[in-house]
Amino acid sequence: MEDIKLNIDIPSQINISYPIFIGERIFKKTGEIIKQYIPSSKLLLVSNDTVFPIYGNQVIEILKQEGFNVKSVVIPDGEDYKNINWLKVIIDKAIDFNLERKDSIVALGGGVIGDMAGFAAASYLRGINLVQIATTLLAQVDSSIGGKVGINHAKGKNLIGAFYQPKCVIIDVLTLNTLDKRNLKNGLAEVLKYAFIEESCNCNNKKLNFFNFLNENKNQIYKLDVETIATMIEHCCILKAAVVEQDEKESGLRAILNLGHTTGHALEVCGNYQILSHGEGVSIGMIAALRIASEMELISKNLACESERFIKNFELLTSIPENINVKDIIEAMKKDKKIIKGKLRFILPTKNIGNVEIYDNVDEKLLINVLNSLY
Helix, strand or coil, rough: CCCCCCCCCCCCCCCCCCCCCECCHHHHHHHHHHHHCCHHHHHHHHCCCCCCHHHHHHHHHHHHHHEEEEEEEEEEEHHCCCCHHHHHHHHHHHHHHCCCCCCCCEEECCCHHHHHHHHHHHHHHHHEEEEEECHHHHHHHCCCCCEEEEECCCEEEEEEEECCCCCCEEEEEHHHHHCCCCHHHHHHHHHHHHHHHHHHHHHCCCCCHHHHHHHHHHHHHHHCCCCHHHHHHHHHHHHHHHHHHCCCCCCCHHHHCCCCHHHHHHHHHHHHCCCCCHHHHHHHHHHHHHHHHHHCCCCCHHHHHHHHHHHCCCCCCCCCCCCCCCCHHHHHHHHHHHHCCCCEEEECCCCCCCCCEECEEECCCHHHHHHCCCC
16 A cells, blocks of 8 residues: 655744833723733733732733733742742643633733743643733843743753743833832843844844944933833834844744853853842853953954943943852753754854854853853
């Protein structure tokens, strides 16, 4: 009997677009916005014990006024709770609430909540609707956009996850007024990252001059001037959207969004997600990338120094804590999800500010020397 072969063309990627609402006091429109984009009757609101006491009841009341049946699940605040045990808590609540496929999970919080709620939405019933309400700068400029969702493992950050896009993203810039300075800086590390990758984002020939914008508006940013903050967040969203549109599943270009992250993620792991925040790891990681690029003669030493001054001018962390050692950092890097065929991948600056490329040929001795220079 002859083998029967059947060839069916199945699209490997579905083009997805969704709105990002950025503004002042748009919390009040949350129910109206979600009703427009989600055919839900039930919403499961996922938040943490820092954000929920500030905004939780307000958001629930607004949603109920639009006719939604709303339940909530509140988990502890912190990266070390971004794990399978607390994911199960969210899934259990969804099951108890009898959420159906047309219903939705709503993430109210920062990056950890967005990642966990997003992964729960991607996993439950093989995928239900997701809405991101981002309340931290880190979430507003990065983690709520682009569809990366997941949880950590003790041996590595974000080793378990998926690509799953939300139906819409809601960003009320006034939520930043509740952040302490450390949390604001946590997000600013990701903001500065976009200045270093702008030219490589292929943003439809749209020139934002983001490096200059940040340099000129540092004081206004730290004052949380609404117009400046809204523009800053919009620029970050434009740049990330441009990259994700070209490479949703990180098969190539999207990797440039990981500038500073190879070192940064390793530092988070070495600190058991308690010593350093994500943004602190990334700011140190960007310094490492600049020094590696300088040593490899990809950029001039003058450009490396100018770029380091830019990061330090924003008062971001630039030194590795003494209780984290280089050997452990290297070992953590080797378990990173971005490794291909056993080779570490770094996003490194090239040519001038705004240009980066992917490299997998960084000499380990050079890497060790650079890491030692960061203490």
